[in-house]
Each structure stands twice: as structure tokens, then as C-alpha cells.
Amino acid sequence: MDEFHCSEEVAMLGLTLFVCGLGLGPALLAPLSEFYGRRPIYISSLAFFFIWLIPSAVARNIETMIIARFFNGLSGSAFLSVAGGTVGDLFRRHELHTPMMVYSASPFIGPVLGPLVGGFINQFTNWRWTFYTLMIWSGILLTGFIFTVPETYHPVLLRKKAVRLRKETGNENLKAPIENITRSVLGTVLVSLIRPFELLYSELMVLNLCLFSALLMGILYLFFGAFGVVFEGAYHFQLWQVGLTFLGIFVGMVAAIGLDPIFHRNYYRLVQRREAEGGEPGGSEPEFRLPPAIVGAVLVPIGLFWFGWASYRWVYWIVPVIGSVIFGMGEVLLFGGIFTFLVDAYPHYAASALAANSFVRSCFGATFPLFGNQMYEKLGYQWASSLLAFLSLLMMPFPYIFYKYGKRIRVNSKYAKS
Structure with missing residues (x-):
């Protein structure tokens, strides 16, 4: 803002357009990974991510910064979509x-x-060192990807094997299934761009769970500015101290990952109960993936109310940070449950379901920072956080509703596993 003489809203457009790029990219890059494999998409995506950091680092006006940030997000979005496919490549369903x-x-x-x-x-x-640091880090990652990350997509591995066998044997009839596919890359990309919106329009579960996760993403990105307003305004923290307050959300997220064994045991308990009731051995239902989301849906509003009403200057600063710990736990539990449920409930359209989720999340994540600071200054720290908490309260029942009635809803779906 100081160097380019722009308003706070214009400066925030860099973050907004970066997140827009993150939301638009998966629908384009995910289908390309099904033609060319995961590895080429990862390497090219990370290479372009590195390249688009350069104009951000050396920008002489805000327009250059904003345009570069959009393409930066677009390039980096492969890791939000293709990485989910890699997880599916590497692990069996019961290990997911x-x-x-x-x-x-x-x-x-x-x-x-x-x-x-x-x-x-x-x-x-200087602020430019933010981008220099990202360039160093992404350069290290790119080198690591080139030398250590193999191809994991099974159809592409079979194609490579078929090519090798044809050379060794001279038998041109040896072909992998992916080589017999007649659809074009362009046609597949167009379907990939359309199908996420079909799922959002026709699938109640996809729409509601995407809206819930989008709300959480919006709140998380809103906090980037709101933490500065709260901790600089109420506690007179310096910039580096405000950055440290984000450790609360980080600790909550790590704690949520640590709870995974408990939910894993609960998942197997539900599977065993289904077997005892006459289900197929080892059989599962996608709804068994939702208990973490149910717990997370309760923790999120608690954390937001706690953070908001502890943000008085006479309350010790660690108290609102504890509220952010609870919010961070709820956020990861919700996202983990929702992502796994969507992959399990829509096995043939998992990429489209995750792309729909990514698009809606990014819309909220891009929009919320534009009004977050103003909202906290106008409503006050307490009521601004409470407004966010009330919104999450409205969405709180949906994971439980889909846990309870999801199977009945899936019966009438043309996309979901029945």
C-alpha cells in the first residue's frame, strides 16, 4: 500500500485473485493428469508457480502484482486437485x-x-522478501519433485509398460486400456469443467457440504486480516507478534490430525456393526466417514464465539488464541470428514466432487478478505466473530443429517454410489 499508493481493498485483491486461481485450476488440471499422469502435471505446475513468483517479487506497480498473483494461484492449484488422486493411487480404500x-x-x-x-x-x-522466500522454497520443492517423485497413476504406468513391451517383443497388439480411449483431451476438459456444476446443482449433499467447507475457508482467509485488527487494536501487538498468534490455529489443526486414530477405530466399529447386521464382510458406507465432520461442526462455532468474546483488551491475549485452537481443530476435522465422504460417496466422480468443493471454497476464500477488516472495525471484535459463529451454527446440522439419512438420499442420486 505504501509503495504502490493503493487502498487496502486494492492491495487485498492480490490475495483474492490468488485464491480465484486456486479455485479455477483444478477443473482444468485434474483431467489433464488422467491423460498425461500425475508427475508431469506436478512438475509443470510447480515450475509455472515458481515463474509467476518472479513478477510478484520485482513488481513496480500494483497491476503487475495482481495479475501475477492470479496466475500464481492457477499454477499452484494442481496440488489441491491432483494430490487427492495421488492419495487414491497409493492407498487402498480401507486405508484412505x-x-x-x-x-x-x-x-x-x-x-x-x-x-x-x-x-x-x-x-x-522488505516485503519483497516474502516472494524471494517463496521462490527459494518452491525451487527446493521443484528439485525434490524432479528427482524423487515417481508416477503413481495406474493407467499411465500400464501405458509405459505397454510401450516398453512393444519395443521388446515387436508385438504391436500389446496396448494398455488408456491407449484405447477415443475421447479427446479437449472433450474431457470440457466435461470436467461442466460436471462440478452439475453436481452442485443436482446433488443436495454436494451443495451443502461444499457450502459448509466454503464458509470455513472464507473465515480462515478472513482471519488473515482480522487477526491484525484484533491483536494490533486490542493488544497493540507488532506485526511479527500478530504472525505468532496464528500458531493457535496451527496447534488446533495438528491436534485434530492426532485424533485420527480415535476416529479410525470408530470407523471400523461402524463397519463391524454393519457386518453384524447382515452387511457384506468388510463392507462400508460413505456415511461412516462423517463422524469427524460432526465433531468439527460443533467445535467451529465454539471456537469462534470463544475467540470473539475473549477479544477484550482486559482479557489476557492467550485466551482468544485458545479459541482459535478450537476453531483450527474443528476446521481440519470438518474438511477431513467432508473430503473423504465425497471421495467415497462419489467414487466415479470424485475428481468432479472435489473440484466443485474447491471452486465454491475458493469463491468464499477470495471474497471474505475483501470485507473482513471493515466488518471487524464496524461491528466490533465480539459481534463480528459472533456473526461468523452464527453462520456456522446454521450449517452445523448438515454433517449429522447426511450421516443419518445419507444412504436414503444416495438411492435417488444418479451420481452417488447407491
């Missing part, structure tokens, strides 16, 4: 719970650690 919990937490732990590191960078150096 823990990997999906880690996968669900990773995109949120990163944004929480960002303000922590950024607080120190921007307090003690």
Missing part, C-alpha cells in the same frame, strides 16, 4: 482415512504458517 486427513490438513496448515513467517519477514525486512 489417515492419508486423507493429512491431505485435508495440508492446504490449511500452509496458509496458517504463512502469516507466521510473513510477520517476521515484513517486520524486519
Whole structure:
């Protein structure tokens, strides 16, 4: 704002357009990974992510910054969509719970650690070092991907094997199933762009769970500015101290991952009970993935109310941070339960279901920061957080409703597993 002489709203557009890119990219990159494999998409995506950091780092006007941030998000979005497919490649269905919990937490732990590191960078150096640091880190990651990450997508691995066998044997009839597919890349991408919206329009469970996770994403990104308003305004923290307050959400997210064994045992208990009632051995229902989301849906409003009404200047600063710990736990439990449920309930359309989730989440994540600071200043710290808590209270019943009645709803769905 100081260097480019722009308003706070215009400066926030960099974050907004970055998140817009994150939301639009999966529908394009996920189908490409089904043609060319996971590895080429990862490497090219991370390479373009690195490249688009350069204009952000050396920008001489706000327009350059905003445009570069959008393409930065678009490039990095592969890791929000394709990574879910990689988890499915590497683990069997009954092993998905823990990997999906880690996968669900990773995109949120990163944004929480960002303000922590950024607080120190921007307090003690120039803002451009934020992007220099990201360039160093993404360069290290790109090198690691090139030398250590193999291809995991089974149809592409079979194609490589078929090519090798044809060379060795001279038998041109040896072909992998993916080589017999007649659909075009363009046609597949167009279907991939349309189907997420079909799911949002026609599937009640997809729409409601996507809206709930989108609300949480919006609140998380809103906190990037709101924490500064609260802790600078009420507690007179410096920038690096405000960054440290995000450790509360981080601790809550890590604690939620630590609870995974408990929910894993509960999942197997539900499977065993279904077997005892006459179900197939080892059989499961997608709804058995929802208990973490049910618990998370309760924790989120508790954390928000706690954070808001503890934000008086006469209350010790650690008290609102504890509220953010509870919010962080609820956030990861909700996302873990919702992501795993969508993958399990829509096995043939999992990529589209996750793309729909990513799109709606990113819409909220992009929009909320634009009014978050103003909302906290106009309504006050307490009622601004309470408004967010009341919104999450409205959404709280849905994970339980779908746990209880999801099977009946799926019977009438043309996309979900019946």
C-alpha cells in the first residue's frame, strides 16, 4: 500500500485473485493428469508457480502484482486437485482415512504458517522478501519433485509398460486400456469443467457440504486480516507478534490430525456393526466417514464465539488464541470428514466432487478478505466473530443429517454410489 499508493481493498485483491486461481485450476488440471499422469502435471505446475513468483517479487506497480498473483494461484492449484488422486493411487480404500486427513490438513496448515513467517519477514525486512522466500522454497520443492517423485497413476504406468513391451517383443497388439480411449483431451476438459456444476446443482449433499467447507475457508482467509485488527487494536501487538498468534490455529489443526486414530477405530466399529447386521464382510458406507465432520461442526462455532468474546483488551491475549485452537481443530476435522465422504460417496466422480468443493471454497476464500477488516472495525471484535459463529451454527446440522439419512438420499442420486 505504501509503495504502490493503493487502498487496502486494492492491495487485498492480490490475495483474492490468488485464491480465484486456486479455485479455477483444478477443473482444468485434474483431467489433464488422467491423460498425461500425475508427475508431469506436478512438475509443470510447480515450475509455472515458481515463474509467476518472479513478477510478484520485482513488481513496480500494483497491476503487475495482481495479475501475477492470479496466475500464481492457477499454477499452484494442481496440488489441491491432483494430490487427492495421488492419495487414491497409493492407498487402498480401507486405508484412505489417515492419508486423507493429512491431505485435508495440508492446504490449511500452509496458509496458517504463512502469516507466521510473513510477520517476521515484513517486520524486519522488505516485503519483497516474502516472494524471494517463496521462490527459494518452491525451487527446493521443484528439485525434490524432479528427482524423487515417481508416477503413481495406474493407467499411465500400464501405458509405459505397454510401450516398453512393444519395443521388446515387436508385438504391436500389446496396448494398455488408456491407449484405447477415443475421447479427446479437449472433450474431457470440457466435461470436467461442466460436471462440478452439475453436481452442485443436482446433488443436495454436494451443495451443502461444499457450502459448509466454503464458509470455513472464507473465515480462515478472513482471519488473515482480522487477526491484525484484533491483536494490533486490542493488544497493540507488532506485526511479527500478530504472525505468532496464528500458531493457535496451527496447534488446533495438528491436534485434530492426532485424533485420527480415535476416529479410525470408530470407523471400523461402524463397519463391524454393519457386518453384524447382515452387511457384506468388510463392507462400508460413505456415511461412516462423517463422524469427524460432526465433531468439527460443533467445535467451529465454539471456537469462534470463544475467540470473539475473549477479544477484550482486559482479557489476557492467550485466551482468544485458545479459541482459535478450537476453531483450527474443528476446521481440519470438518474438511477431513467432508473430503473423504465425497471421495467415497462419489467414487466415479470424485475428481468432479472435489473440484466443485474447491471452486465454491475458493469463491468464499477470495471474497471474505475483501470485507473482513471493515466488518471487524464496524461491528466490533465480539459481534463480528459472533456473526461468523452464527453462520456456522446454521450449517452445523448438515454433517449429522447426511450421516443419518445419507444412504436414503444416495438411492435417488444418479451420481452417488447407491
